[in-house]
Every structure is written in structure tokens, then in C-alpha cells.
Amino acid sequence: MKESRTPRAAKSLFPRLGMIAGTSLMALVLPATALAQAEEKPDANPVQIDADGTVHVPAMSVPVSSFLTDEAKKYLTQHLHNMQDRESGTLPENGVPFVMKPYMVSAKAMFPLVREEVTIAGVAGISYTPTQGIKPENRNRILLNLHGGGFGGCYPGCAELESMPIASLGGYKVITIDYRQAPEHRFPAASEDVASVYRELLKTYKPADIGIYGCSAGGMLVGMAMAWFDKEGLPMPGAAGIFCAGMTLEKKFPGFGGDAHYMTAAVGEANPPVEPPPPLGKGPPPLQYLENVDVKDPLAAPANSPELLAKFPPTLFITGTRAFELSSAVYSHGQMVKAGAEADLHVWDGLFHGFLNNPAVPESQDAYKVIVDFFDKKLGK
Amino acid sequence: MKESRTPRAAKSLFPRLGMIAGTSLMALVLPATALAQAEEKPDANPVQIDADGTVHVPAMSVPVSSFLTDEAKKYLTQHLHNMQDRESGTLPENGVPFVMKPYMVSAKAMFPLVREEVTIAGVAGISYTPTQGIKPENRNRILLNLHGGGFGGCYPGCAELESMPIASLGGYKVITIDYRQAPEHRFPAASEDVASVYRELLKTYKPADIGIYGCSAGGMLVGMAMAWFDKEGLPMPGAAGIFCAGMTLEKKFPGFGGDAHYMTAAVGEANPPVEPPPPLGKGPPPLQYLENVDVKDPLAAPANSPELLAKFPPTLFITGTRAFELSSAVYSHGQMVKAGAEADLHVWDGLFHGFLNNPAVPESQDAYKVIVDFFDKKLGK
Numbered sequence: 001m002k003e004s005r006t007p008r009a010a011k012s013l014f015p016r017l018g019m020i021a022g023t024s025l026m027a028l029v030l031p032a033t034a035l036a037q038a039e040e041k042p043d044a045n046p047v048q049i050d051a052d053g054t055v056h057v058p059a060m061s062v063p064v065s066s067f068l069t070d071e072a073k074k075y076l077t078q079h080l081h082n083m084q085d086r087e088s089g090t091l092p093e094n095g096v097p098f099v100m101k102p103y104m105v106s107a108k109a110m111f112p113l114v115r116e117e118v119t120i121a122g123v124a125g126i127s128y129t130p131t132q133g134i135k136p137e138n139r140n141r142i143l144l145n146l147h148g149g150g151f152g153g154c155y156p157g158c159a160e161l162e163s164m165p166i167a168s169l170g171g172y173k174v175i176t177i178d179y180r181q182a183p184e185h186r187f188p189a190a191s192e193d194v195a196s197v198y199r200e201l202l203k204t205y206k207p208a209d210i211g212i213y214g215c216s217a218g219g220m221l222v223g224m225a226m227a228w229f230d231k232e233g234l235p236m237p238g239a240a241g242i243f244c245a246g247m248t249l250e251k252k253f254p255g256f257g258g259d260a261h262y263m264t265a266a267v268g269e270a271n272p273p274v275e276p277p278p279p280l281g282k283g284p285p286p287l288q289y290l291e292n293v294d295v296k297d298p299l300a301a302p303a304n305s306p307e308l309l310a311k312f313p314p315t316l317f318i319t320g321t322r323a324f325e326l327s328s329a330v331y332s333h334g335q336m337v338k339a340g341a342e343a344d345l346h347v348w349d350g351l352f353h354g355f356l357n358n359p360a361v362p363e364s365q366d367a368y369k370v371i372v373d374f375f376d377k378k379l380g381k
Numbered sequence: 382m383k384e385s386r387t388p389r390a391a392k393s394l395f396p397r398l399g400m401i402a403g404t405s406l407m408a409l410v411l412p413a414t415a416l417a418q419a420e421e422k423p424d425a426n427p428v429q430i431d432a433d434g435t436v437h438v439p440a441m442s443v444p445v446s447s448f449l450t451d452e453a454k455k456y457l458t459q460h461l462h463n464m465q466d467r468e469s470g471t472l473p474e475n476g477v478p479f480v481m482k483p484y485m486v487s488a489k490a491m492f493p494l495v496r497e498e499v500t501i502a503g504v505a506g507i508s509y510t511p512t513q514g515i516k517p518e519n520r521n522r523i524l525l526n527l528h529g530g531g532f533g534g535c536y537p538g539c540a541e542l543e544s545m546p547i548a549s550l551g552g553y554k555v556i557t558i559d560y561r562q563a564p565e566h567r568f569p570a571a572s573e574d575v576a577s578v579y580r581e582l583l584k585t586y587k588p589a590d591i592g593i594y595g596c597s598a599g600g601m602l603v604g605m606a607m608a609w610f611d612k613e614g615l616p617m618p619g620a621a622g623i624f625c626a627g628m629t630l631e632k633k634f635p636g637f638g639g640d641a642h643y644m645t646a647a648v649g650e651a652n653p654p655v656e657p658p659p660p661l662g663k664g665p666p667p668l669q670y671l672e673n674v675d676v677k678d679p680l681a682a683p684a685n686s687p688e689l690l691a692k693f694p695p696t697l698f699i700t701g702t703r704a705f706e707l708s709s710a711v712y713s714h715g716q717m718v719k720a721g722a723e724a725d726l727h728v729w730d731g732l733f734h735g736f737l738n739n740p741a742v743p744e745s746q747d748a749y750k751v752i753v754d755f756f757d758k759k760l761g762k
Contacts, residue, residue: 045465047647053445053458057647060654064434066631066638067712077434084426250447257447258730259702263644266428266438273441321640321711327702330728331448337727338747345726346718347711349639366719 062267065321065350069362072351076322079352084270096157103161106360111168118175121196125177126156128167135171141209141379142201143167144237145176146194146225148216148244148354151289152182161357162215165364170372172211175201179221182288187224187300190289194225195232208238208380213316213371216354217287219245219325223302223332226312231299236313239378241371243318244354246328247303247335249295258327268322268352303332309339314378316344318367320351346370443648446702446731450743453732457703460733465651477538484542487741492549499556502577506558507537509548516552522590522760523582524548525618526557527575527606529597529625529735532670533563542738543596546745551753553592556582560602563669568605568681571670575606576613588616589761594697594752597735598668600626600706604683604713607693612680617694620759622752624699625735627709628684628716630676639708649703649733684713690720695759697725699748701732727751 048056064073082099096104112131119125143166147159159176167174177197180189194212201210214222219242226240250257265271290300298305302312315336319329329345336343348355348363356364429437445454463480477485493512500506524547528540540557548555558578561570575593582591595603600623607621631638646652671681679686683693696717700710710726717724729736729744737745 045651046653047465047651049458049461049465049651051458053454053461055443055461055648055651057441057443058653059440060438060643060647062436062438062640062643062654065640065708067629067708073434077430077432080430080434080436084428084430248448259443259446259648260730262441262443263648263702266441267436267640267644270426270428270430270436272427272439273443321644321708327446327448327730330702331730334727334729334747337751345728346715347726347728348715349641349708349712366715370718 067349068351071361072355072363075355075358075361076350076352079355080270092153092157095153095155096160097154100157100161100357103358103360104157106358107161107164110359111164113164113168120175120177121200123177123179123193123197125175125197126159126163128163128174128176130168130171133171134173137376138170138172140205141172141211141238141375142205143170143172143174143211143213143375144194144197144201145174146179146190146212146214146218146221147176148214148218149181151190151217151221151287155181158215158218158357161359162213162218165359165368166213166371166375169368170375172372172375185289187290187293188228190221191224191228191299194221195228195234198225198229198234198237202234206238206380207235210237211239211241211375211379212237213241213243213375215244215356216325217245217289219243220247223247223312224300227299227302227305227308230308230311236311238380239313239375240315241318241374242315242329242332243356243367243371244323245325246317246319246330246332247301247309248328248332249290249293249301251295256325256328258331260324260326260328264322264324264326264352268320268324303328303335306335306339309336309341312336312341314342314344314374316346316371316374318346318348318356318370320348320353320355322351323353323355325353344374448730449732452742453736453744456736456739456742457731457733460736461651473534473538476534476536477541478535481538481542481738484739484741485538487739488542488545491740492545494545494549501556501558502581504558504560504574504578506556506578507540507544509544509555509557511549511552514552515554518757519551519553521586522553522592522619522756523586524551524553524555524592524594524756525575525578525582526555527560527571527593527595527599527602528557529595529599530562532571532598532602532668536562539596539599539738542740543594543599546740546749547594547752547756550749551756553753553756566670568671568674569609571602572605572609572680575602576609576615579606579610579615579618583615587619587761589619591618592620592622592756592760593618594622594624594756596625596737597706598626598670600624601628604628604693605681608680608683608686608689611689611692617692619761620694620756621696622699622755623696623710623713624737624748624752625704626706627698627700627711627713628682628690629709629713630671630674630682632676637706637709639712641705641707641709645703645705645707645733649701649705684709684716687716687720690717690722693717693722695723695725695755697727697752697755699727699729699737699751701729701734701736703732704734704736706734725755 046058113128116127118127145163155178163174163176179193265273293300317333333345356367427439494509497508499508526544536559544555544557560574646654674681698714714726737748
């Protein structure tokens with residue numbers, strides 16, 4: 001491409017963008033040091049672009065999204081405060097992190113369910129069925145939930161919060177399982193456990209009638225498990241849901257890759273942005289469960305294999321613009337589409353990683369409806 | 382929700398997020414002043430959260446997305462430099478902004494087409510048909526493109542760049558029109574022009590066989606025009622594409638609302654982030670074409686009316702994580718889904734407003750395929 005520079009042309013395309021950058025506004029937007037620099041050289045832009053495209057972004061203040069409901073604005077604010085207070089931590093109690101206890105109270109009040117402890121193929125789990133009964137059209141169907149928790153905890157907390165709304169609102173039987181995690185276990189122990197449970201479910205259910213979904217590590221594990229099914233010669237399930245996650249891994253530093261690793265740290269989790277990226281081996285360690293994994297291995301990061309993605313069933317992605325998996329989710333969705341698979345992406349503006357764990361928020365309820373409608377439509381009739 | 386604070390629990394959910402915020406990394410990530418503050422008070426987080434949820438984000442450096450192709454990395458870098466140089470502007474030449482000239486060269490080389498000047502219902506336009514002929518299955522179909530340019534220019538530049546790839550790769554006849562814009566005209570002049578042309582097309586084509594799409598202002602105009610069709614009692618077209626845009630407007634300051642207004646300014650357009658938002662009336666003016674519009678009027682911002690959205694045909698949204706319309710696009714998509722309409726969202730990580738104007742980039746080509754496949758599938762058979 002030619003080195004063509006054309007500010008006025010650029011302004012004419014979207015006039016106000018040019019104006020936002022105008023000096024009249026600079027006094028409002030810049031920290032004192034950047035402003036001093038800008039004043040020395042009137043045309044200096046406090047945003048600097050390196051030759052390799054790296055953008056140096058000045059400090060900024062970002063309000064809650066104008067698109068959020070009042071409940072979600074409060075929820076986001078509380079979440080950011082929760083993530084920032086590192087002084088008086090409380091360990092999870094009975095597998096339910098303290099921060100999630102109010103969500104659990106809401107879930108138990110909102111979703112009347114019959115809860116049963118189960119063991120399938122030697123793997124412990126919980127079965128949820130609606131108190132009013134499984135919907136007639138779902139009698140031959142089942143959903144398998146793979147819970148979040150960074151492959152190192154949050155059972156049964158996350159497992160219950162992810163299963164209850166879908167079982168209740170969808171009229172489904174949902175099974176959630178306590179797959180093996182770190183610190184005791186490593187990849188691919190969880191994939192093996194999911195495959196064992198799935199193999200057992202296939203004795204009762206047609207593959208097209210089985211849906212599989214999860215959030216966060218559980219969302220990643222959905223992709224990993226389907227890659228494992230393929231390797232084992234098992235048929236694909238009828239539909240899949242990858243929530244709060246994607247199907248990529250990054251080696252250089254922890255994260256799923258892409259823009260979101262930088263852009264959502266502060267606004268999604270109240271963490272300082274990581275910049276510049278730490279050199280290899282100097283950053284924080286990756287997830288313990290994945291510590292020896294080749295990040296390009298399709299069994300761990302299926303987005304690396306178009307051939308594999310082409311075999312995946314219709315897959316629903318749910319993420320948010322403040323979620324650190326945003327880039328991985330939208331990229332994985334795009335790679336599935338490019339590979340010829342069916343994939344459906346839904347992004348909530350202003351919300352963060354795992355937002356849908358709190359059922360008291362309208363945006364979470366909207367997400368549950370998207371999930372239920374998806375499985376209703378895509379699973380076998 | 383309870384005021385519950387639980388750092389350790391939060392860490393256990395996704396251990397590395399806690400570690401990213403750890404002090405060992407702070408020396409790498411913080412500007413000197415923030416670091417000094419952090420050292421004074423060892424636990425101080427340079428990210429500050431206000432009581433209303435506003436996040437104060439320290440300066441950061443964001444590299445190009447790891448998910449981009451090499452071509453797109455170069456494209457983004459060049460785009461950021463183009464947007465930043467405000468000294469030696471060049472006005473559009475014959476309606477083609479200087480920055481887009483290389484894209485036009487690529488488009489003319491890549492897409493063999495028959496180009497004809499047309500006038501439909503008194504509105505000037507250009508018709509494109511593939512040199513090798515319209516695909517047999519598209520003989521009874523037509524696509525209407527509404528070009529970008531901030532409702533104030535970029536005809537025929539944007540019009541041609543948006544029409545050529547779809548006509549050529551899809552085997553479609555594409556008409557693009559020179560609808561009325563600012564500075565001479567105001568809302569709803571463009572909607573009226575689109576309706577006049579559409580009414581004329583309906584004499585030859587069934588509504589289900591007509592697709593309508595656009596990028597940037599043209600994407601906004603797709604929503605506005607369909608709202609206008611509804612008001613006029615015209616049938617909906619078979620399918621719609623809202624690219625580089627959404628269906629919302631914001632009053633407080635220019636923009637489409639949501640997170641993207643803040644988060645993408647620097648990394649998408651090399652503009653300083655707008656913060657704090659200017660008080661009412663003190664920010665830069667809104668788009669001239671829309672200056673007297675009620676931002677909640679569904680004829681201008683259809684996302685405000687679920688009843689209207691429910692009548693819309695299947696609609697494709699295309700955006701990027703560095704695009705200032707990101708929030709508006711994902712929110713509008715979500716509102717359509719919530720209203721019971723059919724909508725399909727595709728987001729390119731690391732790319733900016735209107736990225737698909739450059740046909741030489743693989744990501745643009747992937748987007749064209751998504752567009753063509755969508756119209757192939759959704760238009761009448």
C-alpha cells in the first residue's frame with residue numbers, strides 16, 4: 001500500500017473523528033505531562049504510533065457503557081471494586097467463591113430445580129432437572145456443562161451457576177461434571193474426563209441430541225473436548241456453546257491473544273494494562289493446567305486447525321467488550337465461519353469475563369435466552 | 382448485590398489475572414509517575430475505579446493484534462499513520478479520498494465489472510455487473526449499496542469500493558446511489574432518496590430478492606432507510622447488511638455510544654481518548670446531516686424500537702475491535718435478537734472502522750465472503 005497521508009480526506013469521511021483530535025479538546029483530555037508536550041508542539045498528538053504499529057495510548061477515563069441497564073452498571077462497578085481489593089481475600093467456601101455467593105442466592109431463588117449428585121463413567125457430577133419437568137421437546141435431549149474456574153477450582157460454584165438458569169429456563173436436563181484440574185492434573189486430563197462422560201451419554205442419547213457448553217475455562221474445554229472426540233473417533237454433539245472463552249492460546253504471555261489482552265485489562269478487571277509485553281519467560285506463568293502445552297496444538301487450541309473446525313457442530317459464542325477473551329472469541333468464531341462451520345456470535349457491550357454468572361442482571365437473562373434458543377434450534381428434533 | 386470483596390477467590394477463578402496485577406510486573410508496565418505512587422503505597426493499583434464505575438486507565442502501549450495477517454498488520458499501521466498526520470491534507474479527487482486511491486487501484490485490478498452510470502427515480506447512481514455475467518441464481522436478485530462518508534461525501538469513492546467486490550465475487554448486480562447529504566441536506570433526505578429508489582426497484586424485483594447494505598454512514602442509513610420503508614408502508618427487503626455501523630445515536634457527545642467511543646479512539650484511529658466526556662453542548666458537533674435529529678427517534682436510530690426491529694429482515698453486522706462503531710454494532714445486533722429478529726454478527730479482531738474498503742487484505746476478502754454467503758442464503762430463492 002502506498003504511503004499516503006490525507007488528514008482532510010480522513011476528516012471528510014467522518015468529520016467528528018477529526019474534531020475529536022482537535023486541539024480545542026486537548027485541554028479536557030490530556031494528563032498534564034502529555035498536555036505540556038502537546039503545547040510545546042501544537043500539532044503533537046498524545047497518541048504515538050511506532051513503526052510496527054504499536055499504539056501508545058495516553059491515560060484515559062472510561063465510564064460504564066451507556067448501553068448497560070442500571071442493574072448492569074451497578075454490577076460492573078461492584079465487580080471492578082471486587083477485582084481491585086487485594087487485601088482481605090476470602091477463599092472459596094465449599095467450592096463457591098465468596099464473590100459468587102450473592103449470585104448463588106439469586107439463582108436458587110429464581111430457578112426451581114431438582115438437584116442430584118451423580119457419577120458418570122467414574123466422574124462426579126450434578127444433574128439438574130426443572131421442578132416442573134423437562135419440556136416435552138427436550139425429553140430426548142441433554143446438555144453437558146463444563147464449568148469455569150481456570151482449570152483449577154470453582155466446582156461446584158461455577159458449575160451450578162452455569163447449569164441452573166439453562167436447565168430451568170430451557171426446560172432441559174443439564175449435567176455438570178467435576179473434571180480433573182490443576183494443581184493435581186494437567187492437560188489433557190479434563191478432555192479425557194469429558195470424553196468418558198460423553199461416551200457414556202451416547203449409550204442413551206443420540207449425538208445430535210447432546211449439547212455441550214461452558215464458560216471461561218469450561219468454554220475453552222468445550223473446544224478442547226470436541227477436538228478430543230474427533231481424535232477418539234467419537235461423533236460430534238449436536239451443538240456447542242463456547243462462552244467467556246475462545247479456542248486460542250498464546251505463548252508469549254498469559255492470555256488468549258489479540259487486542260483484548262491489552263484493551264480490557266483495566267476496564268474489565270481493574271488490572272493495569274500489560275505493556276510492553278514481557279519477553280518470553282519473564283511474564284507471569286500460564287495456567288498451570290496448560291503449562292506444558294504447545295499453544296498451536298489443535299487439541300488444546302482448535303482454532304489452529306481449519307480441518308478440525310470444519311467438523312465442529314453449530315457453535316454459539318458469547319462474550320463482552322470488556323472481557324479478556326473478546327479477541328479470542330471473535331477470532332475463533334471467524335475461523336469457524338471461514339472453515340465452513342456454523343457459528344453464531346453474540347457480544348454484550350460493556351460487560352466482562354463471565355458476566356452471565358449473575359442471574360439477577362437483565363443482560364445475563366438475555367444471554368440465557370440466546371443460549372436456550374440456540375440449543376432449541378440446533379439440537380436434533 | 383452484596384458488597385463482597387474477595388481477591389483470592391477472584392484469583393482462583395483465573396489465576397493469571399491476579400498475577401498480571403502483581404507488583405513484580407509493575408515496573409514493566411507503569412509510567413514513572415504512576416510507578417512512584419505505586420511504590421509509596423505498595424498495594425496501590427494504578428487503575429482507579431470511581432464510585433460510579435468510571436475506570437481511570439493508565440497510559441498503555443498496544444501492539445497490533447496477534448490475530449492479524451501480516452498484510453493486515455501493515456494495513457493497520459499505515460492507517461494509524463494516515464490518521465495521525467494532520468499537516469499535509471489532500472482533498473478528495475473526483476470523490477475518491479486520497480487515502481483510498483490505492484484501494485481503488487486494487488479493486489479495479491481484482492474485480493472485472495461492467496460499470497454503468499444510472500439514474501433511478503431521479504437519483505444518480507452506478508450499476509455494476511460482473512464481466513462474466515450475473516450468476517444464474519442471482520438473475521432475479523439485486524443489491525442496493527448505500528455508501529459511507531459521514532453523510533457528507535465520498536461519492537463515488539466509497540460507493541465504488543463497497544460495491545465492486547460484492548458484485549464481482551458474488552456474481553450480483555449491485556446498484557449504488559448518490560443519496561442527498563450534508564452540507565446541503567439534512568435528515569431525512571437520504572432516507573427519502575433510498576425509499577424512492579427502492580420503490581422503483583420494487584417494480585422489477587420482489588422485495589425478498591432485494592438486498593440492501595452499506596458501510597459507515599451507509600450502514601447507519603440501511604437501518605434508517607428500513608425504518609423509513611416501514612413508515613411508508615413499503616415491504617421490507619429480503620436481507621440487509623449493516624457494516625462499520627450500528628443503529629444507535631448519542632446525544633451527549635459525538636459517537637454511537639458505549640465502550641467503543643473510549644476504547645477504540647487511540648488504537649483504531651490514533652485519536653486521543655475523549656475523557657472525561659465533554660459536558661452537553663461543549664463537545665465537537667454531531668454529524669451535520671443529523672444535527673437536529675432526536676437521537677431516540679427510531680427513524681434515525683432504529684435500535685430504540687423493538688417493535689420496529691422485529692419487522693426487519695435478516696441483518697448482517699460487520700465490525701472490528703478497533704472500530705468506533707463496535708459497541709453500537711454489537712448492541713444493535715443484540716437488540717435485534719432480543720426483539721425476535723434474525724441477526725448475524727461478525728467481528729474482526731484488531732481492525733478498524735471501514736477496514737473492508739481495502740480489498741488487498743485477506744481479512745477484507747474474508748469479510749466479502751461472509752457478505753456474499755449471507756445474501757446468497759437469505760435472499761428469496
